Amino acid sequence: MKKILFAASEGYPFIKTGGLADVVGSLPKYIDKEYFDVRVIIPKYSCMKQEMKDKLQYVTHFYMDYNWQKLYVGILEAIVDGVHYYFIDNESYFSGFSVYTDDPRYEIERYAFFSKAVLSALPILGFRPDVIHCHDWQTGLIPVYLKERFQGDLFFRGIKSVITIHNLKFQGKWDVKTVQSITGLPSYYFTPDKLEAYKDANLLKGGIVFADAVTTVSDTYAEEIKTAFYGEGLDGLLRARSKDLRGIVNGIDYEEFNPETDPHIVKPYNAINFRKEKCKNKRALQQELGLREDDKKMMIGIVSRLTDQKGLDLIAYVMDELCQDDIQLVVLGTGESRYENMFRHFDWKYGDKVSANIYYSDALSHKIYASCDAFLMPSLFEPCGLSQLMALRYGTVPIVRETGGLKDTVSAYNEYEGTGTGFSFANYNAHEMLATIRYAEHIYYDRKREWNKIIDRGMAADFSWGVSAKKYQEMYDWLIGY
Ligand code: GLC
Numbered sequence: 001m002k003k004i005l006f007a008a009s010e011g012y013p014f015i016k017t018g019g020l021a022d023v024v025g026s027l028p029k030y031i032d033k034e035y036f037d038v039r040v041i042i043p044k045y046s047c048m049k050q051e052m053k054d055k056l057q058y059v060t061h062f063y064m065d066y067n068w069q070k071l072y073v074g075i076l077e078a079i080v081d082g083v084h085y086y087f088i089d090n091e092s093y094f095s096g097f098s099v100y101t102d103d104p105r106y107e108i109e110r111y112a113f114f115s116k117a118v119l120s121a122l123p124i125l126g127f128r129p130d131v132i133h134c135h136d137w138q139t140g141l142i143p144v145y146l147k148e149r150f151q152g153d154l155f156f157r158g159i160k161s162v163i164t165i166h167n168l169k170f171q172g173k174w175d176v177k178t179v180q181s182i183t184g185l186p187s188y189y190f191t192p193d194k195l196e197a198y199k200d201a202n203l204l205k206g207g208i209v210f211a212d213a214v215t216t217v218s219d220t221y222a223e224e225i226k227t228a229f230y231g232e233g234l235d236g237l238l239r240a241r242s243k244d245l246r247g248i249v250n251g252i253d254y255e256e257f258n259p260e261t262d263p264h265i266v267k268p269y270n271a272i273n274f275r276k277e278k279c280k281n282k283r284a285l286q287q288e289l290g291l292r293e294d295d296k297k298m299m300i301g302i303v304s305r306l307t308d309q310k311g312l313d314l315i316a317y318v319m320d321e322l323c324q325d326d327i328q329l330v331v332l333g334t335g336e337s338r339y340e341n342m343f344r345h346f347d348w349k350y351g352d353k354v355s356a357n358i359y360y361s362d363a364l365s366h367k368i369y370a371s372c373d374a375f376l377m378p379s380l381f382e383p384c385g386l387s388q389l390m391a392l393r394y395g396t397v398p399i400v401r402e403t404g405g406l407k408d409t410v411s412a413y414n415e416y417e418g419t420g421t422g423f424s425f426a427n428y429n430a431h432e433m434l435a436t437i438r439y440a441e442h443i444y445y446d447r448k449r450e451w452n453k454i455i456d457r458g459m460a461a462d463f464s465w466g467v468s469a470k471k472y473q474e475m476y477d478w479l480i481g482y
Helices: 019-030 104-125 141-147 176-183 203-210 219-224 235-240 274-289 312-322 337-349 362-371 387-393 404-409 430-446 448-460 466-480
Strands: 002-007 036-043 057-066 069-080 083-089 131-135 160-165 173-175 200-202 213-216 245-247 298-303 327-332 354-357 374-377 397-401 423-425
Touching: 002 019, 002 104, 002 466, 019 036, 019 131, 019 466, 036 104, 057 104, 069 104, 083 104, 104 141, 104 173, 104 176, 104 203, 131 141, 131 466, 141 160, 141 203, 160 203, 160 466, 173 176, 176 200, 200 203, 203 235, 213 219, 213 466, 219 245, 219 404, 274 298, 274 327, 274 362, 274 448, 298 362, 298 430, 312 337, 312 430, 327 337, 327 362, 337 354, 362 387, 374 387, 374 430, 387 397, 387 404, 387 448, 397 404, 397 430, 397 448, 423 430, 430 448
Parallel strands: 002 036, 002 131, 036 083, 131 160, 160 213, 213 245, 298 327, 298 374, 327 354, 374 397, 397 423
Antiparallel strands: 057 069, 069 083, 173 200
16 A cells, blocks of 8 residues: 655645645545555644534644744644544644734744654654655645655655645745744755755745655646746746656546535536526525526626736726626635725626625535636636636536636637637737627527537536546656556
8 A cells, every 4th residue: 555645734624725725635535545545734723613623633742843942743633535634733833813824934934844743743653655745835845854854764765755836926935044044954955956046945946856756737837837927936947847847637526516416506407407407596696695686697707816816907907898798797705905895896886797705605606606607717827726627517617818727627619610618818918808708798698509518518528536636646656666
């Protein structure tokens, strides 16, 4: 049995702020249990829901040298859906009201602590993974610590590591002196061939340099990040490591997201009966959100973190024009206040057409996927994107910009060949987006049979984890050596 340990800053259903949690929470379920023992380790946050905290069992604790102190490291565990989770507990680092703070120096201190604690916990748990699978900058120091300080120890010798980049924008950077002092790494690590980038210490860079393999969450993003535009300053390094860098597209949990069995929606439906049944969900949502009740109105959904990445400035730019059209727009999510306020403003201005829900709710997100006719995602960049996959699964037609995973998972409607699962545009341009939305409106209102065939093809597409989980397994096998 090969042993794999996922290390990450979040994992659904325990704690989630974004797509990372969905991937960490669902991929382990789809790795073949006959050959792999996959476990997951994340911090124990005080802001986890009480019902999830209630599932945690104390295992043990120890004290670890870190940042010039001896710090408490508690270990807890839980098994959900057959996946074995461990939690690293330290009251002072993980007891805030939210998962992340807005103090970048402190974030580095917290997650470098987590990274070191993960490795220190393994001998105590008696769990020696063959591969540690790290996710994003928060775990970037694991491959670094693993290669150097821990390799002297027989227990750690030969453990392989892989890092998956879910978002290159976040790298965990701070000045070298501070990071060196916090992490206790010797000064020769802080050179441009190791942790240093543009004079700062960079934890993600450390992970990319020291991991045995690097992956990201779609093929297109794997190519994009080797260019200056998407590379966030690390494109040179990624080009240099391109031999060890591959894209494996994310899947979604097809049990969690299933319009036939979804407990959150009023009217279940499937690929056969959506023509009749899906709009009943729309009616219920219109009622719930105070929109004009009309089965025939084209309803467009947005479920997103409200950040620059998601292309919301394009929407802001043409929102007044878009609201002249015969559509409804439903938004769910939180983020930067300028976008929160922008959507609140248009909700106020076009009350029966626009519904801005500036919070997050799993239940409402499922209702939006089930009720809307189209789903808008004009991202500036998108490593994979999961919402468009959820939309496809629910027969909701994605309208996306052709970048990263959006390009790989949504194929553009071609009216001459009768192909495609959604609508897309290439340039980061508000009117190009608007024209694409209007083309979708035209097909929706004037060529309904064609529209429904787009849905047929979207619902038939398979973005469950099956194929991608196999690719991860192959990579683990290759790293471990048969
Ligand atoms: C990040 C990316 C998103 C990706 C997710 C899971 O949230 O922004 O594109 O789908 O990670 O990999």
